Amino acid sequence: NAGVTQTPKFQVLKTGQSMTLQCAQDMNHNSMYWYRQDPGMGLRLIYYSASEGTTDKGEVPNGYNVSRLNKREFSLRLESAAPSQTSVYFCASSVKNGYTFGSGTRLTVV
Amino acid sequence: SQQGEEDPQALSIQEGENATMNCSYKTSINNLQWYRQNSGRGLVHLILIRSNEREKHSGRLRVTLDTSKKSSSLLITASRAADTASYFCATDDDAGKSTFGDGTTLTVKP
Numbered sequence: 001n002a003g004v005t006q007t008p009k010f011q012v013l014k015t016g017q018s019m020t021l022q023c024a025q026d027m028n029h030n031s032m033y034w035y036r037q038d039p040g041m042g043l044r045l046i047y048y049s050a051s052e053g054t055t056d057k058g059e060v061p062n063g064y065n066v067s068r069l070n071k072r073e074f075s076l077r078l079e080s081a082a083p084s085q086t087s088v089y090f091c092a093s094s095v096k097n098g099y100t101f102g103s104g105t106r107l108t109v110v
Numbered sequence: 111s112q113q114g115e116e117d118p119q120a121l122s123i124q125e126g127e128n129a130t131m132n133c134s135y136k137t138s139i140n141n142l143q144w145y146r147q148n149s150g151r152g153l154v155h156l157i158l159i160r161s162n163e164r165e166k167h168s169g170r171l172r173v174t175l176d177t178s179k180k181s182s183s184l185l186i187t188a189s190r191a192a193d194t195a196s197y198f199c200a201t202d203d204d205a206g207k208s209t210f211g212d213g214t215t216l217t218v219k220p
Contacts, residue, residue, distance in 0.1 A: 004152075031206060042114075042198055042210035043153070050205065058207070090152055098143055099200075099208060101152035 002026050006091050006102035013081040013109045021076040021105050023091030031094045032074035033058075034066060036087040037104075043090060049074055081109045114142075114199040114211035122217040129186040131214040133199030134179075141202040142175055144184050146195045147213070153198060156184075191220045 004025045013019055025032065030051045035043035035058075045058030049068040063085060065077045074093075078085060086109045092099040117132045133142070141160050145153040159166045159175045159182065166173045172185040186193055196215045200208040 033207075035210075040212070042212040045207065045209070048207060059209075092153075094206065094208075096206070098155035098158050099145075099153070100155070103152045104150075 004091055004093055004100050004102040006089075006105050008105060009103065010106050011108070013078075013107065015082060015109060017081050018077065018079050019081065020078075021089055021091070021107075022073070023075060023102060024073045025091075025093040025100070026072065027093060027095075027100065028071070029093035029095055029100075030071070032068065033092045033094070033099070034064070034074070034076045035090045035092065036060065036085075037090060038087050046076065046089075081107075083109045085109050114201050114209060116197070116199055116211045116214040118214060119212070120215045120217070122219065123189055125189060125191055125218055125220050127189055127218075129189050129193070129216055129218070131184045131197050131216070133182045133184070133211055135182075135199075135201045136180065137201075139177075139201040140204060140206075142173075142182050143200045143202070143208065144171075144173060144182075145198045145200060145210075147198065148195045156197075186216075189216075189218045191218050194218045 007022045033048040034046040047066040049055045052071045089105045091102045114135045143158045144156045147153045170187045175182045196213040198213045200210045
């Protein structure tokens, strides 16, 4: 019963560095999402994938790219990290009755 | 801007008391969902209420939905210290994407 697994849990990057956040789900869900959560705030949608092979921009896509590698995996890439991207990143997958979230990746860009 | 807005931002009560949180939203919805987030963790789905439902129960949770007022409330009865968490409402659009509010932080004092 792994659910949604995100790696890494913590990461510190220097400004301009790149990295990829990994997400995998084992529930055979079609839809997957990447959100960011800033202190004291709710989640804002970065990108989502309604099904394998499709991706769409959310509310705050600038500075990010995604890949829906297969039905299980949905990765988020920061090509050139900026301090404004310091946040906690959550991956989620869903069917009709609600999202299942990963435990988050705490990213700090210095 | 966020679709859902929770009220109050913070709530502090004694164990055994009831806690009520409200959520208002702006546009028409298919579903409304409530989530809980413990400190440093991902969100956990609590309950979903559909746009044609007015009230739903799950254990000590009671959710109401008033589509005419574009609002929902979450009532936690007989609160426990373990209920201390942030609570978020999320509204679903036609594509199934959820938009989250900024949350209510609930503290239950033993």
